[in-house]
Amino acid sequence: MMPSAPTLESLIAQVRSSLADGPALDRLTLAVGLANRLGELGENLIGYYVDEARRDGVSWAEIGTRLGVSRQAVQKRFIPSDAGMRRRGQDGFWDRASDDLKTAVTLAREAARARRKTYLGTEHLLLGLAGQPDQPTAQALARCGADTATIRGAVDGRVGAPHGEPLPDETPFTRPALRALQHALREALLMNQTTVGGEHLALGLLTVGEGVAHDVLINLGVDYERLREAVKEVTTGPAAPAQSEPSVQPAPVRPEDDQT
Structure with missing residues (x-):
């Protein structure tokens, strides 16, 4: 069963409630920021479970097949590189x-x-x-x-x-x-x-x-x-103690295999 996710209607309402008055362009700016935030959260959600799959011994090829891309593409997406970090440094x-x-x-x-x-x-x-x-x-x-x-x-x-x-x-x-x-x-x-x-x-x-x-x-x-x-x-x-919130325990990941 697919877990529930924000609907377009709820996202529109969230932006409008945050800035009910004022220029429409300001709401557009808020919408862009929210969309970027959702995209980042989505990428990290996938990355979290990619890490979990790797810990469980799933190969990069299997992960790529599940995501509909090649092994090389999924590795490039989820294995960070020094050059990539520097290249995205200004806006990342x-x-x-x-x-x-x-x-x-x-x-x-x-x-x-x-x-x-x-x-x-x-x-x-x-x-x-x-x-x-x-x-x-x-x-x-x-x-x-x-x-x-x-x-x-x-x-x-x-x-x-x-x-x-x-x-x-x-x-x-x-x-x-x-x-x-x-x-x-x-x-x-x-x-x-x-x-x-x-x-x-x-x-x-x-x-x-x-x-x-x-x-x-x-x-x-x-x-x-x-x-x-x-x-x-x-x-x-x-x-x-009564107000403490349960935290998510990220699973450790095994070292990368030879197929990198």
Whole structure:
């Protein structure tokens, strides 16, 4: 049975009720914004269940067949690329990233270079988040037992501490890091927020289901539900138990197979 969806009539009524008076062009602008929002939600809804299907072992070819496209087309649509992220940066992800998230990525790049890595991985993104101890994201992680010093020690134990002269070159994102950023956007949408912040990236590092950061956080005892609760506590204060809302638990995804 197909679940119910907004009808055209309900969408028209929503726009009209938001701006009953005023020029018709203003209602048109509202309608365009609403349509774009619905399109983004729809794409992320499909992406969520693509991830779930991949976790269950479904191949890209099978997913493509179900969506009516080729394996290559579905991979291009749902597997992020560094070039694609940069190409869409002006009107896409980075245009919506919060200042603390942008700072976290800058710190992540510095962390990768300081460790003389030629890539920017999930571990560096985690270091970037932990490198802002006064921000809500680091405070939420600390509430879950992953304070800045603990995270830095755990990451250095996995990939090594900074040494030598930092690399001067640009460090491209690894695929798990790009997918974590993709999941960060999805976490923002799950919270009905249009700005993607560091807290959403922290959650995305867990839901992506792979990468050093995921393993470090899991080993430190940080789980999705507890971190989501801690994020709410540091941003809005603890909610009364009777008023707490159930959250959606995104399923982790297995690493990409060789057919990429």
